[in-house]
Amino acid sequence: MQTIAATNYSIFFNELGYEKLATYLLPAQYSKIFILVDENTSQYCLSHFLNNLTTEIELEIIELEAGEIHKNITTCFEVWSALSELGADRKSIIINLGGGVITDLGGFVACTFKRGIDFINVPTTLLAMVDASVGGKNGIDLGNLKNQIGVIREPKAVLVDTEFLSTLSQKEMRSGLAEMLKHGLIFDKEYWNQFKNLNNLNTDYLNTLIHRSIEIKNTIVSQDLNENGIRKALNFGHTLGHAIESYFLDKKNKSPLLHGEAIAVGMILESYISREKGLLTHDEYHEIKYIIKDIYERIEFDSEDIKNIQDLLIFDKKNEFGKVQFSLLDGIGKIKINQSTDKQLIVNAFEDYSR
Template sequence: MQSIQANNYPVHFNEIGYEKLNQHLKENKYSNLFIIADTNTNEHCLPKFLPLLETDLTIEIIEFEAGEINKNIETCIEIWNVLTELGADRKTLIINIGGGVVTDLGGFVASTFKRGVDFIHIPTTLLSMVDASVGGKNGVDLGNLKNQIGVINTPKMVLIDTRYLETVPQNEMRSGLAEMLKHGLIFDKAYWEYFLDLKAIDFDHLDALIHRSVEIKNIIVMQDPTEQNIRKSLNFGHTLGHAIESYFLENESKTTLLHGEAIAVGMILESYISLHKKLITQEEYNEIKTTLKSIYDDVVFEENDIDPILELLIHDKKNEYGRIQFALIEGIGQIKINQSVENELILNAFQDYKS
């Protein structure tokens, strides 16, 4: 499968990725190699990965506990201390192998340790393959607030090997699918329509679908690497979705949502807002809502949940001058950014979701 040239780095797929990785190790005089993994990828993915490495470098593995709850500055401090104790220097290479938590956090650790060392991402979940590892965003959560601390800094390469998906549970696969559906809704109507009947999809074509999703995100990011303009389109479903995800993460009475589960709700809500701003038709909204609800279980919202979720919107990173900014779809396959939305319309969107 053809590699994709992103902004200052390549994205390689499957076998060729290991060839390029080993070539990179030979051509660059690194002092040592650190692999950052969580408990899941250390157990399930490293046994597949390590035999494919061709290097005489000293390899150290740094493991942290899996889960979004550990994507914080405290985990970073622990890893920075381990790097220091084990002799990491400016010529160290860090490989982050895992899902979005690992690539986000590992990229942030590498970007800030000694003012920045080289790093490579090897995403192992569908979500991290099509979203988290592509685009140069690295960071951690601040309490329950998603990705509040971070930098935009690109890896030396991204290696996507879809064989790692054999270790991923079905609910995690659905979580990643949400980002692929988003890419269709904001950029490629034909790609969206491919997913309208999941039973008819030939998942032998999964590699090609992942490749197209990475391609779509890369096209957008290449035009606007620092998210001043069109890259904001990738936030469709995320303004409300992130607030919902954060609320369920901090609330002990709620079952924590996977990222894609929250974003699926966000896309339904923000499609409703798009409808009532006359950006999409009723037919398009019905198609989006029906499709997403057929894939993802309904999330139950009590009346006293909504106000705290709306309060979390003020922390959204897209806000400017105190105003909440939405990226809304303008017909399936197109996007309109920097849209202000009144609270009443957001409340109506929740009511419609529950109906």
Template sequence: MNSITTSNYLIHFNTTCYQEINTHLKAVNYSKIFVLVDQNTHEYCLPQFLSNLETDLNIEIIEIEAGEVNKSIETCSGVWNALSELEADRKSLMINLGGGVITDLGGFVASTFKRGISFIQVPTTLLAMVDASIGGKTGVDLGHLKNQIGVINTSEMVLVDTSFLKTLPENQMRSGLAEMLKHGLIYSQDYWNKFTTLEKSHTDDLDELIYESIEIKNSIVEKDPHENNLRKTLNYGHTLGHAIESYYLSNPSKTPLLHGEAIAIGMILATYISTKLTGFSKDECNKIKDTILTIFGQPKISEEDIIPIIDLLKFDKKNEHGKIYFVLLEAYGNSKINCQVENNLILEAFKYYNS
């Protein structure tokens, strides 16, 4: 697979990854390398990654605990302190080896330590490959509120080695599929249609779909890097999806949902709302619901949980001037941004989801 060029960096794939990073390490005079991992990527991905690195530089490993609950300023403080104690300087390089939590948090830590050090993203989950590591968004949650603190800052390069996907449990693979499905809805019905016959989410079948998904996201980000207009379409399903994810994360009586599981629900809700406000086909909405539920199942959202979820919408980072904005669909590949939605229609959408 050919490398994908963005205006600020390159995205490399599989064997090309290691050729490119080794060339880069020889060309740039870094003082030291820091690799950020969690306990899972430390065990399952780090040995393979290090075995492909060719450098005489000192490499330090910094490990954080896995899971969205650790995507916090407190964790950042721990990593900043570790960098300081290990004598990182402005010429240090940080390599973020992991899923969306690692790439989001690691990118933010690198972007803010000593006012910014270089970093490279090495996503190891499907979600991080097709979404979190692409486009320069970095940041952390504020308590249970998603992605409230962060900066947009691009990495030196992104290395997508799909062999890391063999280490993932099935639910993590499904979580990444949600963002790929979203790319089909907002950008290309042809791409969406490829998922209606997808029987299993395993690496060999997915390589081409991953590549195409990254191309779609990159093409949108390149046109609107700071999310003033077009890039907002990438938030399809995320307004309610993030609220659902935050609610399940903060409620001790609930089993937390993975990001993609919550976004899958959010996309069904947004698609139903689209049939009411922007003229999206009701028949296609039902097909989309069936496809998503076939992949993700249907976790029920009880009636008493819906109002607290709606209350969380006021914290959505896309809000402006106190107004909550949704991305809706007019047709496949044709989105409408900055749509306001009444609460009674949101309640109706939850009823449709649960039916």
């Protein structure tokens, strides 16, 4: 797959990626390499990565517990402490080998340790490949509230090795697929149309879809790194999706949802709002609703759930002057940012989702 040039770094793929990585990791450039993993990537991905990594620099492995519940300041403190104890200096570099939690948190740790050291993202999940590892967003959660603390700073490079996908469950693959569906809906109708029939999906075709998804996200981010305008398009499905994800993460009687599972619901709900505002046709809405529902399991919501999810919307990062801001579809393949709605329309969207 062809290298994708971002604003200040490049996204490399597979074998070429390891060759390029070797040109970065030279003793004259870095004093020490720290590889951040969680218990899953340590078990399933680390040996493959190390077998393909060429460098003469001393390596240290820092392993974390897996899961969104550990994407917090306490874990950051543990990693900062480990870096200090293991002799990290300002010429050290962190390689974040993992899913979105590792790339988000690892990037934030790197940006803040000794006022900032370099980092490279090596995503190991589909979700991280097409979303979390690209675009320079680094951060952690504040309690159950998603990505409330963070900074925008781009990595030195991203290496996408699709061999890691063989370690994932179908549930994890579907989670990543949600962001790919989103990229088609907000930017490229032809790309969206490719997801209408995935029966003939093979490795080469999946690689092509992944490459195009990253290309779309990079095209948007390159125009608006700090999310003052068009980058907000990438939040389609996320205003309600993040609130749903946070709610299910915090409620002890609910099973936590994977990011993509929550975003899939959010995209249906926000497509409904788009239709009700006259931005999406009836047929377009039903196409989106039933394609997504065919891929993801239905989530049950009662009236109390809906009220509590609406209460969480006030914490969404896009809000301005206390108003909840949505990015809504303006037909398939186009987007309108900074859109408002009312509470009853959100309730109606949940009711329609449940039908």
